Amino acid sequence: MRLASLMRFARLHRVRPVLVGVALVALLSAVLGGFEVPVPTLGNGVTKGIPFRRDLPMLSSVFLAASWASAMDVYERIGGPRYFRTRAVCLTVLTSTVCLCSFLVQALATDTSTGAVYVRSMLVWLGLALLSGRALGPSLTWALPVASAFPLIWLSDRAWWDWTAAPAADPAAWATAALSLTLGTLAVVAATPWRLRTARCLMRSGRRESD
Numbered sequence: 001m002r003l004a005s006l007m008r009f010a011r012l013h014r015v016r017p018v019l020v021g022v023a024l025v026a027l028l029s030a031v032l033g034g035f036e037v038p039v040p041t042l043g044n045g046v047t048k049g050i051p052f053r054r055d056l057p058m059l060s061s062v063f064l065a066a067s068w069a070s071a072m073d074v075y076e077r078i079g080g081p082r083y084f085r086t087r088a089v090c091l092t093v094l095t096s097t098v099c100l101c102s103f104l105v106q107a108l109a110t111d112t113s114t115g116a117v118y119v120r121s122m123l124v125w126l127g128l129a130l131l132s133g134r135a136l137g138p139s140l141t142w143a144l145p146v147a148s149a150f151p152l153i154w155l156s157d158r159a160w161w162d163w164t165a166a167p168a169a170d171p172a173a174w175a176t177a178a179l180s181l182t183l184g185t186l187a188v189v190a191a192t193p194w195r196l197r198t199a200r201c202l203m204r205s206g207r208r209e210s211d
Contacts, residue, residue, distance in 0.1 A: 055153075
């Protein structure tokens with residue numbers, strides 16, 4: 001891809017606003033991440049404090065998911081396999097860059113374990129945001145991540161599935177991140193328009209043969 005084409009691609013996929021938004025979130029986490037937000041618990045009315053840093057990766061993931069959409073999405077849908085491969089590579093590089101920079105900022109502000117947990121949470125919510133964008137539309141990439149925040153805040157209580165509070169080396173939390181990111185990536189990369197049309201044609205032909 002030539003430089004001019006790459007710049008047009010970045011402009012159409014809002015790469016600059018995404019980078020600015022993610023950078024601001026990372027800096028906010030570095031400065032105010034240790035501040036505990038008081039949240040009332042269910043049932044007994046007791047208030048508990050949740051570190052501000054635990055939920056901030058959700059914002060970064062929603063920004064990143066927005067870059068997978070495009071201002072010319074209608075036209076990009078008719079692109080060939082080469083275009084979709086190029087798009088996947090470019091956006092994977094963008095995601096990797098954001099994860100590395102976010103990790104470095106959090107590691108410098110606190111420690112490497114906190115940076116690893118921050119990136120892991122971002123990957124889980126990125127997968128959910130991609131799934132949300134594919135199922136509900138690009139303007140609703142935030143829906144599934146926000147919905148997942150409610151059980152994390154009020155029902156987890158340090159449960160094994162709480163990826164925001166698990167230790168940095170926790171295998172179950174990393175497995176959750178891998179599963180979420182894989183499903184989200186498949187939803188936007190593998191489910192291309194021609195593959196969906198091919199799958200529908202195969203299903204129709206299969207029904208005709210069974211009839």
